Amino acid sequence: MRKLSQIWFNIQGFLFPFIEKEIEEPLTEKLKQLVTTLELIRIEDFVHIPEYWLGQSPKNRKQIARSFVAKAVYNMATTRGLIDRLKTTPALRRICGWEKASQIPHESSFSRAFAEFAQNGIAQIVHESCVKQHLEDHIVGHISRDSTSIEAREKPKKKNKVAAKSSVQKPKRKRGRPKKGEKRVKEPTRLERQQSMTTDKMLEDLPQSCELCG
Secondary structure, three states: OHHHHHHHHHHHHHHHHHHHHHHOOOOOHHHHHHHHHHHHHOHHHHOOOOOOOOOOOOOOHHHHHHHHHHHHHOOOOOHHHHHHHHHHOHHHHHHHOOOOHHHOOOHHHHHHHHHHHHHHOHHHHHHHHHHHHHHOOOOOOOOOOOOOOOOOOOOOOOOOHHHHHHOOOOOOOOOOOOOOOOOOOOOOOHHHHHOOOOHHHHHHHOOOOOOOOO
């Protein structure tokens, strides 16, 4: 935690003012969130650019990787929306690594790079590296749980007495062992009935409301 506090102090005290001076405008809260994320995970350090390649040049991979993080931070649904935002927002564009809008690659280059990142599992690699770097020798002392309320009945639904009376009545018989020569037909369980049923019939046979087990 001391190391993380020091990183945050450097980001807030030195990095934010430096970037604001470079882009000549104050950072928005979203841009600060992006800068903080990029500084913590250092995703460009995990991008491998080979010295020799076949086909399309893999240049701009580091900038596209930073844009990959920006897309997640800004919760953008499409790559086209990301590119449009990069072209129209100089501060975002420069944080990702491009000085001019004309330097931004074509959408196909972004798509190829994003597919490559997904195939290589770069997000998992970065996450694992951050955990090892900052929490490797620590025990996590808390658990985060989702406390979103869910509407549900606290009591079982009452059975329809009219429907119960109209159903086939089971023959009454005495408790205990059957008499000698008496044969009793065992009612099949739900699992036994499902062996000769289609999937639709199985779903119809399942209880649709909360019930107590009999």
